[in-house]
Amino acid sequence: MKNYTADDKYIKALDPNKHELAIYTDDLHVSYGSSEAIHGVSLAFERFKITALIGASGSGKSTYLRSLNRMNDNIDGTKVTGKIMYRGLDINGPGINVYEMRKHIGMVFQRPNPFSKSIYDNITFAPKRNGLKDKNKLDELVETTLKQAALWNQVKDDLHQSALALSGGQQQRLCIARAIAMKPDILLLDEPASALDPISTSTVEDTLLALKDDYTIIIVTHNMQQAARISDYTAFFHLGNALEFDETSNVFTNPKIQATEDYVSGRFG
Ligand SMILES: Nc1ncnc2c1ncn2[C@@H]1O[C@H](COP(=O)(O)OP(=O)(O)OP(=O)(O)O)[C@@H](O)[C@H]1O
Numbered sequence: 001m002k003n004y005t006a007d008d009k010y011i012k013a014l015d016p017n018k019h020e021l022a023i024y025t026d027d028l029h030v031s032y033g034s035s036e037a038i039h040g041v042s043l044a045f046e047r048f049k050i051t052a053l054i055g056a057s058g059s060g061k062s063t064y065l066r067s068l069n070r071m072n073d074n075i076d077g078t079k080v081t082g083k084i085m086y087r088g089l090d091i092n093g094p095g096i097n098v099y100e101m102r103k104h105i106g107m108v109f110q111r112p113n114p115f116s117k118s119i120y121d122n123i124t125f126a127p128k129r130n131g132l133k134d135k136n137k138l139d140e141l142v143e144t145t146l147k148q149a150a151l152w153n154q155v156k157d158d159l160h161q162s163a164l165a166l167s168g169g170q171q172q173r174l175c176i177a178r179a180i181a182m183k184p185d186i187l188l189l190d191e192p193a194s195a196l197d198p199i200s201t202s203t204v205e206d207t208l209l210a211l212k213d214d215y216t217i218i219i220v221t222h223n224m225q226q227a228a229r230i231s232d233y234t235a236f237f238h239l240g241n242a243l244e245f246d247e248t249s250n251v252f253t254n255p256k257i258q259a260t261e262d263y264v265s266g267r268f269g
Pocket residue numbers: 032037055056057058059060061062063064075222
């Protein structure tokens with residue numbers, strides 16, 4: 001692989017007067033023990049848009065994504081410096097309640113991971129824990145979130161069946177429904193379709209496109225066609241740096257950085 005330098009980068013600046021920002025990072029560094037995986041990444045994410053994080057394996061996409069709702073806290077020896085600003089607060093700052101923060105910044109993982117409970121209980125588990133007790137409101141929440149995740153028609157008569165009996169694609173849409181049941185502002189998705197067949201992938205993509213009216217979506221994907229199909233912005237990661245960030249159409253048709261061009265044209269990765 002060529003040695004691309006991090007000095008050669010193009011990060012489109014989003015003008016806060018024209019683009020409402022949902023979250024941004026400023027000089028974010030993340031280390032696992034003595035090894036730094038993210039070397040000072042500054043990116044901003046526009047509200048109600050989909051941003052794709054692309055790049056070769058090991059480039060730091062998942063580490064960066066996980067840091068946006070402090071999922072890396074669960075990994076021993078992780079150190080984070082720099083800022084992650086959400087609604088005027090640094091989410092790593094003192095006094096931040098991680099549980100509360102994650103209600104605003106939800107996450108869906110690569111492998112569908114429904115709880116071993118009914119479809120209904122998967123969706124209502126966190127809202128109930130959060131104090132929602134009214135049966136009608138819970139029923140309504142189950143229906144709206146499943147509709148938003150394009151799963152309602154397939155499961156409405158089986159809400160009390162085990163979620164584990166659903167297909168992989170349906171389980172992933174259930175995990176999306178479960179995440180949006182907490183009404184987050186931002187939905188982080190780490191390769192949500194990589195374990196799915198093409199038809200389920202396409203349904204998940206349609207679901208995400210429909211969700212962006214209400215949510216800001218940041219998605220890690222290895223699938224460049226997927227990034228091109230669904231995202232408004234794309235960030236290209238290479239060896240722990242974000243080298244290019246721009247509107248998706250520019251990244252794929254007119255990249256400004258050689259490394260991006262080589263990656264999107266399949267010359268490495
Ligand atoms: N839990 C961990 N402990 C130690 N090092 C880690 C851990 N997770 C990731 N890394 C290292 O951090 C770097 C970035 O990994 P990361 O998983 O963020 O990249 P990625 O671009 O998401 O890769 P992939 O596309 O393969 O998922 C790699 O060098 C990886 O080995």
